[in-house]
Amino acid sequence: MLIDAMERFGNPTIPYIAAWRSDSNHIWYEFCGKQFHEMLNGNSEKLASAFREQIVNRYLYSRDGDSSTIVKVSKDKEQLDRMRPALRRMAVRTGQVEAVYKIEANNKPVWLKDMAKVEIFAEDNIILSFGSLVDVSSEMTLQETLEETQQQLHTNKVNLETLVEQRTQELHKSQLEVVSRLTQALLYRDDETGLHGQRLSEYCSVIGSAMGLGKGVVDVLREAVPMHDVGKVGIADAILLKEGPLTSDEFDIIKTHCQLGADLLQGGDSKLLKVAHVIALTHHERWDGSGYPHGIKARKIPLAGRITALCDVFDALTSPRCYKETWSFEKATNEITKLSDVHFDPQLVDLFMKNLPKIRQIHQEKTPEEEKNGGMRLAHKASAADA
Ligand SMILES: [Fe+2]
Numbered sequence: 001m002l003i004d005a006m007e008r009f010g011n012p013t014i015p016y017i018a019a020w021r022s023d024s025n026h027i028w029y030e031f032c033g034k035q036f037h038e039m040l041n042g043n044s045e046k047l048a049s050a051f052r053e054q055i056v057n058r059y060l061y062s063r064d065g066d067s068s069t070i071v072k073v074s075k076d077k078e079q080l081d082r083m084r085p086a087l088r089r090m091a092v093r094t095g096q097v098e099a100v101y102k103i104e105a106n107n108k109p110v111w112l113k114d115m116a117k118v119e120i121f122a123e124d125n126i127i128l129s130f131g132s133l134v135d136v137s138s139e140m141t142l143q144e145t146l147e148e149t150q151q152q153l154h155t156n157k158v159n160l161e162t163l164v165e166q167r168t169q170e171l172h173k174s175q176l177e178v179v180s181r182l183t184q185a186l187l188y189r190d191d192e193t194g195l196h197g198q199r200l201s202e203y204c205s206v207i208g209s210a211m212g213l214g215k216g217v218v219d220v221l222r223e224a225v226p227m228h229d230v231g232k233v234g235i236a237d238a239i240l241l242k243e244g245p246l247t248s249d250e251f252d253i254i255k256t257h258c259q260l261g262a263d264l265l266q267g268g269d270s271k272l273l274k275v276a277h278v279i280a281l282t283h284h285e286r287w288d289g290s291g292y293p294h295g296i297k298a299r300k301i302p303l304a305g306r307i308t309a310l311c312d313v314f315d316a317l318t319s320p321r322c323y324k325e326t327w328s329f330e331k332a333t334n335e336i337t338k339l340s341d342v343h344f345d346p347q348l349v350d351l352f353m354k355n356l357p358k359i360r361q362i363h364q365e366k367t368p369e370e371e372k373n374g375g376m377r378l379a380h381k382a383s384a385a386d387a
Pocket residue numbers: 228229257283284386387
């Protein structure tokens with residue numbers, strides 16, 4: 001009667017009573033509305049099995065400890081079939097059932113929230129579960145759509161991040177390529193070798209790391225440093241490749257390579273070009289203010305410029321140049337110490353000396369045998385002052 005009345009009013013609640021014997025798996029439903037029978041294709045003979053047959057999924061919701069997070073435990077039909085006896089024992093133990101079943105009813109998904117009380121009639125070995133199934137399809141469809149959308153959004157975000165990362169790497173690679181070709185172009189006109197740039201990168205990295213700079217910053221420094229003299233591409237061959245000493249006017253022209261390089265590297269968006277710009281402009285400034293192009297002193301000289309200045313001079317001293325013999329490693333380090341507080345930042349000289357084993361190793365590994373023990377280049381270079 002009650003069930004009939006509820007169905008007539010279109011109540012979404014389907015009351016039921018299920019019963020099973022505690023010593024067997026057999027279950028039967030004695031009371032359940034017409035609506036439920038119809039939902040299960042009118043199969044009222046074996047209502048419980050028809051219901052079980054059409055289950056697609058079962059969700060159990062619970063709170064996660066003290067937090068307000070709702071945990072959804074989802075079990076598919078196969079898992080449920082395996083676990084049914086255990087689930088019944090749990091219902092008996094807790095005295096209740098609360099789960100959401102997704103079933104295929106008349107070829108469309110229907111979600112039923114099952115809420116029941118479980119009672120044990122020990123005398124007859126019968127367990128009775130009585131409660132109601134509530135159609136929660138609209139809420140669950142909404143939830144599934146939300147989850148799918150969230151999943152899709154997440155996938156899109158990951159794809160986008162990967163794409164951005166790829167593009168950033170590509171951009172960085174192409175920048176490096178342009179820069180290395182630019183540096184390469186300079187080598188055709190200067191008497192320095194590519195190894196000068198490589199050693200300089202390594203020396204500067206050692207000092208940068210010893211300063212406590214982060215790996216990312218040190219990497220940028222390493223990549224930017226070989227461009228320090230890129231402005232020399234703008235110096236006339238007659239001066240850059242001049243044999244013999246330079247006049248003071250000619251030397252003034254050589255000095256413009258800092259500003260020329262800075263202009264060439266100006267306005268780049270990347271950290272690489274920004275740092276390269278700073279290095280090109282300031283690698284001939286001196287700690288005491290007697291350097292060029294602007295004669296700035298001490299910490300007013302950007303750190304990247306100070307580091308490059310020290311390592312560039314050290315490498316010039318320990319490499320063969322047209323205007324001088326190759327200095328021994330010891331003679332060159334003595335010179336660096338002597339120029340501390342005059343040409344170089346004393347703190348950097350300190351770090352340089354503390355890291356001599358690493359500097360020596362780079363020098364050993366990246367200097368050709370014939371250059372280690374003295375010697376001069378045959379070509380004449382413009383100025384000894386320009387490392
Ligand atoms: Fe230079």
